[in-house]
Amino acid sequence: MATTYKRKPTKAEIRREQMEAAVMYPIDWLEERSGLVGGVKYFLFRNVPSDINWMQTLGSAALTAFLVQAITGVILAMYYTPSVQTDPATGQPVAWESIRHITDDVTMGWLVRGMHKWGASVFIILMFLHMGRVFLFGAYKYPRELNWIVGVLILVMGLMEGFTGYLLPWDQTAYWASVVGINLNGTAPFLGPWLAQFLRGGQEIGGETLTRFYSIHMLLIPGAIIGLITLHLYLVIRLGVTSPPWSKEAAGMEPAEDGHAPLRPGLTRPVTRNGNGIAAQGEPGGQK
């Protein structure tokens, strides 16, 4: 940050330089020891096709919705009690009573619970929209099939979050919806009855069911989703973003901005196969 001045620097300039040095010091410290700053920069400033549009932000939107669920969920867990025992003070089940407490008594509890409850639907809807975009843009095709599979697993995990989270308020709707949901699993051929008994934690729905749904809902599946999202993002970064199907650039009709040969849809970094860069069909110099 050493700037050479032709004249003597003013106090403001000196202060500005000191400020920059103070800000950069911890960033440089971190970069030197981890390379993380460069990694984040690579992630944020990597090349994407020039003709992408807002549709390509649906994945990030779904990720944001998941983060909202994770954060609000952690806060809710501070107040929620997964117990079916009757609260002697109110005569209501403890789990239901703790939800009522969050909604009615805890400051802003209604807001956080509302965000978690409605955010659950937002998360699922955004995942479906994202999936629709990927399907309609053909972004699931080679070499991105694996990322489609990972995405489907995330979607399934999200639906399981919805199923297990629905029981937690422990009201009549939650209870009977879970009874029906578990018994639907029970009608699956051969292993269904075993799956249903595992979900119930025994032959009857009860306290075991609530605690295990809570554990699955807030520990098991979120951990799996975080791992799958990490893999999903890694593949996005590795394989690049796809151009829309109407992209002239990807079709080789217009040169890319940097003057290089046009890329196949979204493949910002050519992946080597047989020693050659993969070229799109119909692209100049592509496979005949």
Added chain:
Amino acid sequence: MQPEQPSPENQHEEAHLPSPSVYPIGFAIGIVVILVGLVINPELISSIGAVIALVFGFLWARDATRDLRGEPVAVEPERREMVEAGAGETAPPADQQGVALPVVPETAVTRSHFLEGATIGLGAVIGGLITVPVAGFALLPSFLGQKQHKVDLGPVDKFPIGSWFIATFIVDPAQGEVSRRAAFVRNNGSVTDPSTKKQVPSFTIISNRCTHVGCPTQANGPQGPTLGKPTIKEHTANGPAEFVPVIPAGYGCPCHGSQFDTEGNRTAGPAVRALDRYGFEINHGRLVLLSTYSVSHVVGTGGQAQIYKYKSTGPGQHVDGPEAWFYPLQPPHH
């Protein structure tokens, strides 16, 4: 280009570490003695441990700082013999700048291969040791030790012959209200047991759990206050139980509309079989419910009814016909 001969300096490429010292081990023993002493005898044993740790700590610190205090460091002399390039070695590949590679028989287990295998193998063993109990803990309790709960419904006198009641009762007192279940109960009076030719009491006790996906079926017909008959409340061995008088014209499920007749036969809707029934026994004049069993259909009514019984199965599962082939094995339950 003349191949560069490996010089003694190149072969001796270890970092300049201090020579091996026994003092850290002594120090560690001292710490262990302190900790053991804290359990056994804090004053005596721990003091001894403290002395050991202090002495060895001091010696260790002296040893480690000898370099800084200007004393010469005793470095073990290099003992390896210099090897003539080419002796007992393969010809150096062209891209290795003439550095000869030792001959390794293809069948030999090299050090790195051994360590690789040991790491993966040990990792697998440790992983297995952790996974097996954890997976067992996660899965088995749902299936093992499932207890049969007998439910005391109180004296049989309160059930007039031919009258229906909606009984609600707690199955497992340890679980409390969450284990409250409901059944439709009718006293059929005495019937002749076909095998023993003796007069035995007969009850029709139908579980209200819908055989579609397990919602609570409701009795269709006037009940309780509408009938002008009082609800019987009793405190039985299982906790509070309630008996609401009812004149049912069958049972209907509020969730998906399945309908059943008064004997529990399915008459409409998505349910797959008749309603389950409770086994029962009369114990010292009290009605005691046993486990439920599944029923495909019932012919006749009351004490003369012919019940097609099956082992208890979950809602939505067929007990007869080809669809039952999909559910050959039920998990252990009562």
